[in-house]
Amino acid sequence: MAAGTPTAGQAAYGPRPSLLLEQRAGLELAHLLSAPVYYGAGVPQGDGAPVLLIPGFLGSDSYLTVMHGWMRRMGYRPHGSGIAINIGRPLDLVARMVARAESVAGRTSRPVTVIGHSLGGVLGGIVARLRPDIVAHVITLGSPMCGEPRRATHPLVVALGEMLLSGGVYRPGERALEQQLYEIPLPRSVRLTCIYSRQDAVVRWQDCIHADPRTTALEVTGTHTGLAWNAQVYRHLARMLPA
Numbered sequence: 001m002a003a004g005t006p007t008a009g010q011a012a013y014g015p016r017p018s019l020l021l022e023q024r025a026g027l028e029l030a031h032l033l034s035a036p037v038y039y040g041a042g043v044p045q046g047d048g049a050p051v052l053l054i055p056g057f058l059g060s061d062s063y064l065t066v067m068h069g070w071m072r073r074m075g076y077r078p079h080g081s082g083i084a085i086n087i088g089r090p091l092d093l094v095a096r097m098v099a100r101a102e103s104v105a106g107r108t109s110r111p112v113t114v115i116g117h118s119l120g121g122v123l124g125g126i127v128a129r130l131r132p133d134i135v136a137h138v139i140t141l142g143s144p145m146c147g148e149p150r151r152a153t154h155p156l157v158v159a160l161g162e163m164l165l166s167g168g169v170y171r172p173g174e175r176a177l178e179q180q181l182y183e184i185p186l187p188r189s190v191r192l193t194c195i196y197s198r199q200d201a202v203v204r205w206q207d208c209i210h211a212d213p214r215t216t217a218l219e220v221t222g223t224h225t226g227l228a229w230n231a232q233v234y235r236h237l238a239r240m241l242p243a
Helices: 019-033 061-073 090-108 119-130 155-166 174-183 225-229 231-240
Strands: 050-054 077-079 112-117 135-141 191-197 216-220
Touching: 019 225, 019 231, 050 061, 050 090, 050 119, 061 077, 061 225, 061 231, 077 090, 090 112, 090 119, 090 174, 112 119, 119 135, 119 174, 119 191, 135 231, 191 231, 216 231
Parallel strands: 050 077, 050 112, 112 135, 135 191, 191 216
Antiparallel strands: none
16 A cells, blocks of 8 residues: 555545535546647557456446547557446446456456446456456556445435445345455455545545555545546556556
């Protein structure tokens, strides 16, 4: 973990930023499109390594096309999740993402780096726990990594998620199994990088940092939604991906 960065257990919770501030995400996209990093200035070229991009709750691969195109220009082989809209039962989503990671790793014959935004990072972390043989690195963007994602997330988003992710009704034992997946220890062979913002109005920043001491935690400034388009995030990715 980055020196001096408090863990979820060490940092006291303060008031959440207002959800209205998430409207600034569009400004972050505009800034990215004018930033030198977006055009590859000072960015090392990749070696064709495969990267799987997983969108957040209610998102699709379409809003990650900016990141997808940037990675391709930088010399990586990005792959979408195949998710048209990220809703559904969590265990079903996990199964789909495991299958997708297996497909990408099989086609490239190389372990995959998974980059997940918000819920996408949670799913990516579970994929790495279940298939550490095909995942080399998980990079999360504003993802609740505390082991209790509902606790970390804004109550309005949780209420919407409960309805859209599971229909508000769980099958017998389903929620317990879901929780078990969150609590599987991170495999030693898998790197984990958690990128977070203290201005995040959706997920408490303290809970975006996994408790495993091997985690690399990187702070940026900006909204939760805009983490997919944040120029600071891209600069971190430019350093982390070749490592």
